């Protein structure tokens with residue numbers, strides 16, 4: 769029932785030709801896209817809600833900022849940002865390579881109990897970031913895309929207008945920073961809890977994402 773109530777964003781883009789190729793595992797590879805190639809074309813569907821800026825922050829601040837700082841500029845990510853800062857879960861990756869572009873899946877604030885009160889390990893926080901900028905709007909319906917370099921591999925599935933990351937849903941317009949893209953998701957990813965979903969390839973066969981959703985909020 770909660771799923772239905774959630775506003776979902778699918779992403780539409782016109783000028784991208786990231787043709788997926790079939791891999792041995794019957795999944796598909798999502799090609800990376802440097803942010804500059806996408807220009808302003810990450811056009812959300814009408815129900816893709818915009819994230820809310822923190823006071824005195826603007827779109828220009830965000831688009832010219834490092835992705836790590838961009839994350840701090842939104843009301844909707846304050847809880848996650850707290851955890852990021854406390855655990856250093858993203859910093860240690862960012863420090864390894866300043867030249868990369870990144871994708872961050874950022875959980876929006878939990879309205880009932882701050883995510884910062886949950887027990888996040890540094891690894892769990894790091895799992896939200898990938899060392900490439902992925903344009904998920906190039907996803908084709910009903911195909912499972914594996915975004916490499918994460919363990920367990922992050923899976924993306926476009927199902928109708930729903931764009932799913934492991935079991936989480938993208939609930940807002942993508943945000944473009946100077947060196948990457950932030951996708952707002954409805955609850956945190958977790959390498960341990962997501963493992964059964966992504967390893968069973970069940971993500972496209974009605975994986976029990978409802979249970980996963982409930983587990984996320986019950987932690």
Ligand SMILES: *[C@@H]1O[C@H](CO)[C@@H](O)[C@H](O)[C@H]1NC(C)=O
Nearest residue numbers: 817819820843844876939940
């Ligand atoms: C984003 O934050 C604003 C302000 O706190 C809130 O009203 C809105 O519901 C949030 N959006 C989502 C998708 O959580």
Ligand SMILES: *[C@@H]1O[C@H](CO)[C@@H](O)[C@H](O)[C@H]1NC(C)=O
Nearest residue numbers: 802803804867868869946947
């Ligand atoms: C990262 O994106 C910038 C443009 O924002 C681009 O110039 C650069 O080549 C990209 N770097 C990598 C490693 O893809």
Ligand SMILES: *[C@@H]1O[C@H](CO)[C@@H](O)[C@H](O)[C@H]1NC(C)=O
Nearest residue numbers: 770773877878879880881985
């Ligand atoms: C927050 O709590 C309210 C009231 O108990 C409930 O209706 C709502 O579904 C909860 N939201 C989430 C995201 O758990």
Ligand SMILES: *[C@@H]1O[C@H](CO)[C@@H](O)[C@H](O)[C@H]1NC(C)=O
Nearest residue numbers: 886887888889890892960987
């Ligand atoms: C938090 O998680 C770690 C690793 O899973 C665990 O060792 C620790 O006991 C947990 N702490 C609490 C308070 O649950």
